[in-house]
Amino acid sequence: xxxxxxxxxxxxxLKGELAVCTTGYTCRDMQAVSDRPGNFYxxxxxxxxxxLGLGVALSKPRARVVIFDGDGAALMGLGNLPAIGTxxxxxxxxxxxxxxxxxxxxxxxxxxxxxxxxxxAAASGYRQVGRAGTPEELEREWDRIRNxxxxxxxxxxxxxxxxxxAERVRLEPEAITERFREAVHAS
Amino acid sequence: xxxxEQAQAxxxxxxxxxxxxxxxxxxxxxxxxxxxxxxLGEDYLSATREDLAVGMASGAYLSGRRxxxxxxxxxxxxxxxxxxxxxxxYKIPLLLIVGYRGYQGKDAPEHLVMGAHCxxxxxxxxxxxxxxxxxxxxxxxxxxxxxxxxxKIPAALFIRPGVL
Numbered sequence: 250x251x252x253x254x255x256x257x258x259x260x261x262x263l264k265g266e267l268a269v270c271t272t273g274y275t276c277r278d279m280q281a282v283s284d285r286p287g288n289f290y291x292x293x294x295x296x297x298x299x300x301l302g303l304g305v306a307l308s309k310p311r312a313r314v315v316i317f318d319g320d321g322a323a324l325m326g327l328g329n330l331p332a333i334g335t336x337x338x339x340x341x342x343x344x345x346x347x348x349x350x351x352x353x354x355x356x357x358x359x360x361x362x363x364x365x366x367x368x369x370a371a372a373s374g375y376r377q378v379g380r381a382g383t384p385e386e387l388e389r390e391w392d393r394i395r396n397x398x399x400x401x402x403x404x405x406x407x408x409x410x411x412x413x414x415a416e417r418v419r420l421e422p423e424a425i426t427e428r429f430r431e432a433v434h435a436s
Numbered sequence: 437x438x439x440x441e442q443a444q445a446x447x448x449x450x451x452x453x454x455x456x457x458x459x460x461x462x463x464x465x466x467x468x469x470x471x472x473x474x475x476l477g478e479d480y481l482s483a484t485r486e487d488l489a490v491g492m493a494s495g496a497y498l499s500g501r502r503x504x505x506x507x508x509x510x511x512x513x514x515x516x517x518x519x520x521x522x523x524x525x526y527k528i529p530l531l532l533i534v535g536y537r538g539y540q541g542k543d544a545p546e547h548l549v550m551g552a553h554c555x556x557x558x559x560x561x562x563x564x565x566x567x568x569x570x571x572x573x574x575x576x577x578x579x580x581x582x583x584x585x586x587x588k589i590p591a592a593l594f595i596r597p598g599v600l
Contacts, residue, residue, distance in 0.1 A: 269495070293517070293520075293522055294517055294518045296487075297487065297490070297491035297518055297522065300487075300488040300489075301491045301498070303492050304492035304499070305495040305496070307481070308501045312499075326491075328484030328488050331484060332483060332484050422526040423525070426527055429498055430498050
């Protein structure tokens, strides 16, 4: 399962959830597979998608928030894990698409091969933790986690995509803000 | 002992913040602003690092809240990427309340370089800085809130030792 395929599987199962997407190819893949007003594309500030998603989840308890994170970004923002586990918004799902590399800068390796991020999440206090390595496991684990209370963590083992990357994020940052704010307000 | 009017300063600052609609408070503590954090009680969310507090507060803004991030000026270094590649370009306004360590070169060694340059550092990237005198923090909140509302960018309130 490539990263874009994995992102597509989760994206297609979203109902009204707000989706906060991390820096790099994750945003671009999400835009390519399922562009929608409830997507926040974080084109800079790597490592902060999880903290931004946490802020949305805490501020809007009735909405459901899904963080589309990467292994490099999750490792960069490791301090997010104890914050999410402790502040514990029940409406938050943190999905890490773990392809083991910094894909958008040329597939340089991260430490995720030797550090199991799902165990860090469990130790940090996430209420549910899952792991998937195939499309079938991902669908099953998503449905299981989606039906329980959060904060939940889903580690998706995937491989980097080959071939040309998806198109850059088309919206200007300020337009992303306005569109997402309206989507949050409506949810 | 603090003078009676100064003992009221944290409460007055918090009243000024609430009267301007600020309703989400997170950050990393500093002794200079510890009295404000005490005044906030359970309304204050402790972050693991200052840039993650900026991320949380930005999410709060996107959800219709009016956030404040509290920190020591040492944390500004961590925040520079968040402020420049998130808040300034996405037009996500935040009020930063920053403990001004190393002010006029009077502090422990680790505070001196940032203390000498933190105002210029923020102004250089386009973030307005307000450094109120004792008793003037509420006025500075009003000025900073006008920046946030008018330009949709962050602004910083630097709190020197003795102001709160």
